[in-house]
Amino acid sequence: MSNALNLETLTLAEARAAVVEGRTSAAALTMEHYERIATIDTHVHSYLALTQERALAQAEKIDAAVKAGGQLGPLAGVPVGIKDVLATRGTVTTAGSKILEGYKPPYDATAVLKLEAAGAIVLGKLNCDEFAMGSSNENSAYGPVMNPKAPGHVPGGSSGGSAASVAAGLCVASLGTDTGGSIRQPAAFCDVVGVLPTYGRVSRFGLIAFASSLDRIGPFTKNVADAATMLEVLAGPDPLDATSSTTAPQSYTAELAKPVSGLRIGIPEEYFGEGLNDDIRAAIEKSLDALREQGCELVKISLPHTKYAVPTYYVIATAEASANLSRFDGVRFGHRSAHSETLSAMYKNSREEGFGPEVKRRILLGTYVLSAGYYDAYYRKAQQVRALLTQDFLAAFHKVDAIVCPVTPSPPFKFGEKTDDPVQMYLEDIFSVAASLAGICGMSVPCGYTRDNLPIGVQVLGKHFDEATMLRVGAAIEAARKAS
Amino acid sequence: MADTHTAENQTAGVSEQDVRHVANLANLELTDQELPRMVRDLNSILNYIAELNQLDTAAVAPMAQVGEMLGLTPDGAGNTLRPDVVRPSVDRAAVMAAAPETDGRFFKVPKVIER
Numbered sequence: 337m338s339n340a341l342n343l344e345t346l347t348l349a350e351a352r353a354a355v356v357e358g359r360t361s362a363a364a365l366t367m368e369h370y371e372r373i374a375t376i377d378t379h380v381h382s383y384l385a386l387t388q389e390r391a392l393a394q395a396e397k398i399d400a401a402v403k404a405g406g407q408l409g410p411l412a413g414v415p416v417g418i419k420d421v422l423a424t425r426g427t428v429t430t431a432g433s434k435i436l437e438g439y440k441p442p443y444d445a446t447a448v449l450k451l452e453a454a455g456a457i458v459l460g461k462l463n464c465d466e467f468a469m470g471s472s473n474e475n476s477a478y479g480p481v482m483n484p485k486a487p488g489h490v491p492g493g494s495s496g497g498s499a500a501s502v503a504a505g506l507c508v509a510s511l512g513t514d515t516g517g518s519i520r521q522p523a524a525f526c527d528v529v530g531v532l533p534t535y536g537r538v539s540r541f542g543l544i545a546f547a548s549s550l551d552r553i554g555p556f557t558k559n560v561a562d563a564a565t566m567l568e569v570l571a572g573p574d575p576l577d578a579t580s581s582t583t584a585p586q587s588y589t590a591e592l593a594k595p596v597s598g599l600r601i602g603i604p605e606e607y608f609g610e611g612l613n614d615d616i617r618a619a620i621e622k623s624l625d626a627l628r629e630q631g632c633e634l635v636k637i638s639l640p641h642t643k644y645a646v647p648t649y650y651v652i653a654t655a656e657a658s659a660n661l662s663r664f665d666g667v668r669f670g671h672r673s674a675h676s677e678t679l680s681a682m683y684k685n686s687r688e689e690g691f692g693p694e695v696k697r698r699i700l701l702g703t704y705v706l707s708a709g710y711y712d713a714y715y716r717k718a719q720q721v722r723a724l725l726t727q728d729f730l731a732a733f734h735k736v737d738a739i740v741c742p743v744t745p746s747p748p749f750k751f752g753e754k755t756d757d758p759v760q761m762y763l764e765d766i767f768s769v770a771a772s773l774a775g776i777c778g779m780s781v782p783c784g785y786t787r788d789n790l791p792i793g794v795q796v797l798g799k800h801f802d803e804a805t806m807l808r809v810g811a812a813i814e815a816a817r818k819a820s
Numbered sequence: 821m822a823d824t825h826t827a828e829n830q831t832a833g834v835s836e837q838d839v840r841h842v843a844n845l846a847n848l849e850l851t852d853q854e855l856p857r858m859v860r861d862l863n864s865i866l867n868y869i870a871e872l873n874q875l876d877t878a879a880v881a882p883m884a885q886v887g888e889m890l891g892l893t894p895d896g897a898g899n900t901l902r903p904d905v906v907r908p909s910v911d912r913a914a915v916m917a918a919a920p921e922t923d924g925r926f927f928k929v930p931k932v933i934e935r
Contacts, residue, residue: 442914535886536898549885575902579885582900583892647869658846665847667927672920679932684849696848697861700839703846704862717872719882724875726889758861759868775886800890 341365343372344505348414348562351508352455355413356402362395362413366457369415373459373506380482382501384420385428386460391415394457410565412455417507419498420461421468422448422553423542431544432466432476432494435664435671435690445542446574447511447553454569459507463497466692467661468513468546470494471521471764474755475694485527486790489748492522495556499526502556509566510556515546516649517743517768519554523780524743524793529810530556531563534801535775536581538567539574547656548579550649550772560781560811564588567803583801591804596812597631599805602736606642607767613746619784619792620742626816627740627809635736639728644721645770646762651705651718652773657695658702664690697758726774729797738809739797742767743780747790767795777803781810783817834862 341354354360370388377383398413418424421431423441430436452458465475473481473496481496483489484504491500495512499522502510512519514532523530531554538553545551555566571585603624608617628634666672666686673685691699705714732739745766754761771778777800780793794813798806834842839859843850850858883889887898895901912925921928 439918442910442918573900578899578901579887580900581887581892641875644872644875647871650865651869651872662847666920667929668915669918670920676930679930680847682930683847687847688849688851691848693854693857696850696854697858699846699848700842700858701862701865704834704838704842704866707842707845714869716882717877718869719884720877720880721872721875723880723883723889724877726883726886730889757864759864762865762868775889800886 341368343368345558346505346508347558348411348508348565351414352410352412355398356408358402362398362402362457363392365413366391366395366415366459369459369507376504377506380484380500380504380506381479382463382481382497382504382506383417383460384430384432384463384478384497387424387427387458390427391457391459394452398455398457409453409455410569411451414456414508415459416451416456417459417462417498417501417510418448419464419495419510419512421464421513421544421546422511423544424448424458424461427461429461429544430478431468432464432478433690433692433695434477435687436669437671439669441542443542446539446576447570448542450569451511462495462501462510465494465496466695467544467657468494468515468518469657469694469698471517471761472749472751472754473497474751475692477692480751483526483748486525486748489750489790490525492525492748494518495522495530498556499523499528499530502526502528502558508558509562511553512556513543514552514554514772515550516653516772517765519556520743520768520778520780520793520795521764523556525748525791527782527791528556528558529560529563529782530554530780531567531803532771532778533567533571533803534581534777536579537585537777537801537803538570539572539577539580541574541576545660547653548660549656550653560807560814561589561592563779564592564807567807581801586802586804588804588807592807592811594808595631596627596808599632599738599809600736601627601632601634601809602637602732602739603634604637604639604642604732604739604741606639607741611745612742613786615784615786616742616745616747616792620740620794623783623794623813623816624740626813630812630816637732637736637739639732639770641721641724641728642770645725645773646766648718648721648725649765649769649773650701650762651714652722654698654702655706655715656702658699658706661695661699694758722773725770729770729774729776733799737799737805740809741795741797743793743795744768747786747788747792771797776800777806779806779810781813783813834859834866
């Protein structure tokens with residue numbers, strides 16, 4: 337087969353144009369991706385399951401629509417991958433856990449249906465840390481994902497498969513989820529764009545819940561314009577998710593064309609302190625220079641409660657996880673232990689056999705902080721600090737239109753480097769969890785490489801429901817880098 | 821900082837027995853190999869979490885989710901509830917297809933009542 341399109345660099349806009357203009361067919365593009373997956377993904381290990389039948393049926397529909405000259409959606413013919421925490425009807429959905437091995441949900445997540453309604457082709461389900469708990473993908477029960485842009489290093493987590501598959505050209509775009517940094521950090525590690533929409537912007541229906549007040553679904557793409565297209569498809573209210581917002585979504589793709597000149601960009605001093613890798617600092621400063629050159633005003637700001645974000649997060653996220661994961665009990669779906677003589681033994685043995693160590697650790701911590709006598713000291717306290725962290729951002733956004741800072745303090749690390757000490761691993765989230773707790777939007781944009789050639793991402797944070805401004809800033813950083 | 825020190829002592833330090841108790845509440849049956857590591861890890865994490873005690877939050881209202889802070893929703897709590905009307909749900913056969921043990925109508929579990 338002649339391979340006119342370079343899948344590794346193929347963008348969403350290019351893929352759609354090639355299909356719509358008849359330079360390739362959706363079916364051919366889909367098969368080319370499956371062929372590439374068959375050769376490369378044995379090494380990357382980004383896919384847990386392929387949905388070939390569903391993909392080809394959808395491709396056929398798109399090709400028929402192209403031929404008929406009908407209206408085509410904004411994602412027509414675009415092959416995408418879906419993080420395995422999102423339900424896909426009739427297709428195995430494991431959340432990276434043994435407890436859901438072989439589980440086929442009876443319904444689709446709203447986000448998946450929206451992508452397909454816009455013409456996207458779902459290639460398969462992407463590997464992730466078990467129940468999205470992790471920062472390196474080493475917690476997947478099905479083995480870790482490799483970082484295609486940094487051999488020997490972790491792809492980040494928990495949406496490691498979503499980031500790596502886009503980086504390796506194994507799909508054009510993907511869906512991930514972010515509870516404390518799980519989209520932004522792997523995007524930074526794998527040299528792709530990752531967007532965390534405002535809490536409530538994208539329906540969570542069909543997302544296997546980790547921490548319901550924090551979980552968000554967002555896209556991974558090869559550039560910022562593609563992310564805007566994806567978000568435009570995903571955004572909007574859903575009667576099946578009571579926390580989805582009725583605030584009207586902005587027109588992200590149209591807004592992207594506006595210049596950034598005149599925007600006030602906040603630089604939070606707490607994100608540039610000791611412990612920040614020198615090469616990352618230099619790359620972020622270069623991005624800030626580029627924004628200044630395009631007419632942005634750089635403003636020093638303070639987010640004084642930043643150092644409390646990680647401990648606050650690990651109380652709230654684990655408390656909610658302990659409640660959410662109580663549904664895995666061997667009764668209605670998932671693994672049931674063969675040793676189930678009594679109901680109590682069935683619960684305990686099914687959970688003991690089905691959950692991995694990090695999930696158990698978080699369930700135990702979450703149960704502890706909610707237990708009698710400790711609720712006020714831990715959970716209530718953390719909810720109060722969460723309010724302070726959110727007020728930090730609300731105050732800052734009176735002075736600035738967006739915030740620019742690092743995604744992580746250090747570049748991608750090696751496998752096994754942080755697995756022995758959970759606190760070390762949790763500190764990986766130090767620059768990402770505050771935005772998660774505050775519910776604001778954020779994104780990671782590739783902005784350079786370390787002296788060892790490891791990818792660096794810059795984080796752009798935006799006001800609640802102002803993804804448009806955030807994306808404009810991200811696009812300006814991207815454009816300046818391409819021009820240099 | 822004598823105060824902080826007291827607070828840390830008060831909130832940190834879980835024993836094997838504490839972890840067993842919590843595991844029981846969470847319906848987890850830890851193995852003898854898992855238990856010491858969990859005790860070590862939980863103490864390490866709780867020590868770190870104790871940093872929150874440095875903050876005086878007496879006057880701060882707790883925040884469950886951001887929607888209530890922004891006050892953008894009709895109920896003010898961050899929720900938009902759909903009308904309470906009967907609508908089609910997932911088909912029973914499709915749900916039961918995923919059950920570990922079923923007679924097609926109900927989920928089967930081990931005997932609950934001893935006699």
